[in-house]
Amino acid sequence: MPAKSRDARRTRPEHPVPMLDLAREYRAMAADYEEALANVAASQQYIMGPEVQAFEQEAGEYLGVKHALGCASGTDALWLCLAAHGIGPGDEVVTSPFSFFATASSIVRAGAKPVFADVVPETLNLDPASVESRVKRSASGKVKAIMPVHLYGECADMDKICALAKQWKVVVVEDAAQAFGATWRGKRAGTLGDSAAFSFYPTKNLSCMGDGGMVTTNDDKIAARVKRLRNHGSDRRYYHEEIGWNSRLDSMQAAVLRIKLRKLNDWNKKRAERATAYSVLLKSAGLLNKRGGIAPVRLPGTRKEAHHIYHQYVIRVQQRDQLRQFLTERKIGSEIYYPLPLHLQNCFGYLGYAEGDLPESERAAREVLALPIFPSLTPEEQAQVVNAMAEFYG
Numbered sequence: 573m574p575a576k577s578r579d580a581r582r583t584r585p586e587h588p589v590p591m592l593d594l595a596r597e598y599r600a601m602a603a604d605y606e607e608a609l610a611n612v613a614a615s616q617q618y619i620m621g622p623e624v625q626a627f628e629q630e631a632g633e634y635l636g637v638k639h640a641l642g643c644a645s646g647t648d649a650l651w652l653c654l655a656a657h658g659i660g661p662g663d664e665v666v667t668s669p670f671s672f673f674a675t676a677s678s679i680v681r682a683g684a685k686p687v688f689a690d691v692v693p694e695t696l697n698l699d700p701a702s703v704e705s706r707v708k709r710s711a712s713g714k715v716k717a718i719m720p721v722h723l724y725g726e727c728a729d730m731d732k733i734c735a736l737a738k739q740w741k742v743v744v745v746e747d748a749a750q751a752f753g754a755t756w757r758g759k760r761a762g763t764l765g766d767s768a769a770f771s772f773y774p775t776k777n778l779s780c781m782g783d784g785g786m787v788t789t790n791d792d793k794i795a796a797r798v799k800r801l802r803n804h805g806s807d808r809r810y811y812h813e814e815i816g817w818n819s820r821l822d823s824m825q826a827a828v829l830r831i832k833l834r835k836l837n838d839w840n841k842k843r844a845e846r847a848t849a850y851s852v853l854l855k856s857a858g859l860l861n862k863r864g865g866i867a868p869v870r871l872p873g874t875r876k877e878a879h880h881i882y883h884q885y886v887i888r889v890q891q892r893d894q895l896r897q898f899l900t901e902r903k904i905g906s907e908i909y910y911p912l913p914l915h916l917q918n919c920f921g922y923l924g925y926a927e928g929d930l931p932e933s934e935r936a937a938r939e940v941l942a943l944p945i946f947p948s949l950t951p952e953e954q955a956q957v958v959n960a961m962a963e964f965y966g
Contacts, residue, residue: 574616574944575806578885578896579745582740584897586902586956587903588643588903588904588905589903589904589905589944589949589953589956589957590905590944591871591905591906591907591942591944592775592905592946592951593772593946593948595743596946596948597715597946597948600854600948601831601832601835603705603878604618604831605781605807605828605831608623608827608828608830608831609824609827609828611661611827612823612824612827615823616854617704617823617885617905618822618823618824619805619820619822619823620642620803620820620823621823622823623823623824623826623827623830624642624820624821624822624823624826626792626826626830627642627826627827627829627830628640628641628786628826630830630833631786631829632788634753634760634833634836635760635761635762635763635788636759636760636763637762637777637788637789637790638790638792638795638872639787639788639789639791639792639794639795640786640787640788640800641786641788641795641799641802642695642784642785642786642789642820642821642826643784643786643787643798643802643819643820643821644784644802644818644819644820645771645773645783645784645785645819646674646749646769646770646771646772646773647674647677647678647771647785648751648785648802648817648819649769649770649785649786649787649833650675650678650679650719650745650747650749650769651678651682651817652676652787652798652801652802652817652819653677653745653767653768653787653789653794653798653878654678654682654684654717654745655682655797655801656787656789656794656797656798656801657716657717657743657745657766657767657769657794658677659682659683659684659716659717659743659855660682660820660821661683661684662682662684662714662717662868663682663683663684663685663714663715663716663717663757664684664685664686664687664710664711664714664716665679665682665684665686665687665715665716665717665718665719665745665888666687666688666689666699666703666706666707666710666717666718666719667679667686667687667688667689667718667719667720667721667747668688668689668691668697668713668719668720668721668723668914668917668933669688669689669690669763669913669914669915669925670691670696670697670721670723670910670913670914670937671721671723671747671914672749672909672910672937673914673917674749674905675719675721675747675939676688676914677889677916678769678919679719680964683811683931684716685714685923686913686920686923687706687710687715688849688913688914688923688925688929688930688931688933689702689703689705689706689930690702690930690931690932691723691932691933691936692729692873692932693873693874693935693936694872695723695726695728695873695874695875695878696723696724696874696886696932696933696936696940697720697721697723697726697727697728697729697930698718698720698721698723698728698729698916700729700732700733700736700897702930703733703736703821704736705947707736707740707742712940713934714774715740715742716742716743717742717743717744717745718736718737718742718743718744718745719745719746719747720733720744720746720747720765721747721749721750722746722747722748722749722750722751722754722761722885723750724750724872724880724882724884725751725754725777725880725881725882725883725884726751726754726874726875726880726881726923727751727754727755727756727761727764727875727877727878727879728755728879729875729877730744730757730765730930731756731877732756732766734764734765737765742860743765743766743767744764744765744766745765745766745767745937746761746762746764746765746767746768746769746850747768747769748761748762748768748769748770748788749769749770749771749776749785750768750771750775750776750777750883750884751770751881751883752776752777752778752836752880752881753777753778753836753840753881754838754878754880754881755878755879756877756878756879757877759771762788763788763790766789766791766794767787767789767791767798768787768789769785769787770785770786770787770788771784771785771788772784772785772786772825772829776883777839777840777843777881777882777883778825778832778833778836779832780825780828780832781824781825782825783825784821784822784825784829785821785925786821789854800814801814801816801817801819802816802817802818802819802820803818803820804816804817804818804857812919816857818911821965827874827893838883838947839947841881842948843881843882843883843885843945843946843947844880844881844882844946846885846946846947846949846954847880847882847885848881849951849954850885850887850943850945850954850957850958850963851871853954853955853958854869854887854958854961856959857959857961857962859958859962859965860928866890868889868891868965869887869888869889869890869932870886870887870888870889870891870939872886872887872888874887882908882945883914884907884942884945885942885943885944885945886909886935886940886941886942886943887940887941887943888928888940888941889939889941890939892908892938892939892940892941892965894964895910895941895964897960898929898943898960898964899957899961899964902960904944904956904957904960905940905944906941906942906943906944907941908940908942909940909942910937910939910940911937912937913933913934913936913937914943915929915930915933916934944957945959
């Protein structure tokens with residue numbers, strides 16, 4: 573426990589600091605949103621209408637990709653990518669265990685088997701060396717894809733991952749759910765592999781007012797199959813070439829996303845500014861100094877090739893669960909992304925993984941803590957967060 577007792581270090585809580593405050597964004601943009609939604613209602617074109625087509629074109633231009641195809645969710649986008657590449661029963665997909673559940677569940681939904689590789693401790697993104705070892709150990713020819721996750725808004729090492737994919741003749745499907753606007757060597761996430769999946773869930777840095785997702789690719793054949801699969805396997809009404817799914821982006825979500833896309837660069841810049849401010853505050857508070865050989869707080873690493881958009885600001889801390897409880901008592905939001913790696917989830921027990929198999933992912937799950945970060949977060953709120961942390965560590 574920290575050196576000081578809880579009673580000794582208790583101070584009067586200041587105003588609450590939310591993990592995310594969508595209401596602030598809405599108040600600033602309400603007139604634009606309401607006009608756009610009213611226009612959709614007046615048009616009566618709710619599913620795959622002109623707003624969706626316009627958003628797909630604008631998103632594709634922003635990302636620098638030939639095809640950007642809206643769908644119902646980020647989870648569906650991952651499945652659509654895999655299915656469009658023909659990945660199914662008997663195939664294996666190497667991916668990260670330190671991610672949201674949909675990363676792996678989409679593989680199972682496609683009928684394939686997730687193969688988990690470990691992460692690098694600096695960024696918590698997929699470790700190419702671990703990926704290579706998994707591909708080598710897999711039964712001959714079964715690995716058909718690598719699915720890197722651009723965790724928290726920073727791209728995985730796409731140089732090495734794409735080189736491995738080329739060497740082993742497998743496809744790369746980017747899980748870019750958290751990384752709209754992030755880059756690797758100046759190229760946007762979503763353009764670095766053979767296809768990619770984005771999520772527009774309300775907590776994302778580019779978000780809609782419900783569920784929504786997008787597939788991106790430069791491959792005409794993959795794009796054509798995604799279009800068919802998202803619409804019940806149909807290229808034309810009531811004629812079905814294959815069994816697909818109902819995964820269409822609705823026009824109201826697209827209308828909101830079009831407005832937000834125009835603000836995205838500014839919002840991502842503000843996120844980066846707040847990430848820098850946190851680092852300065854944590855250093856000034858002495859929380860990065862080693863005590864007994866271990867600093868109470870460690871900052872996230874960032875690769876020089878990557879432009880991080882800070883969908884989340886995640887640090888690694890000592891006494892994580894106690895610190896989080898302390899912050900909660902002071903009405904300061906925080907979150908754990910993710911408390912249990914996917915390879916140790918009960919539903920994946922059939923894969924045969926055990927504790928200790930992927931040590932970096934398991935260590936991260938015990939230490940990570942996400943602090944509040946969003947474009948309208950104030951300097952005073954950030955100071956309040958760090959002051960509370962300094963109080964906890966004494």
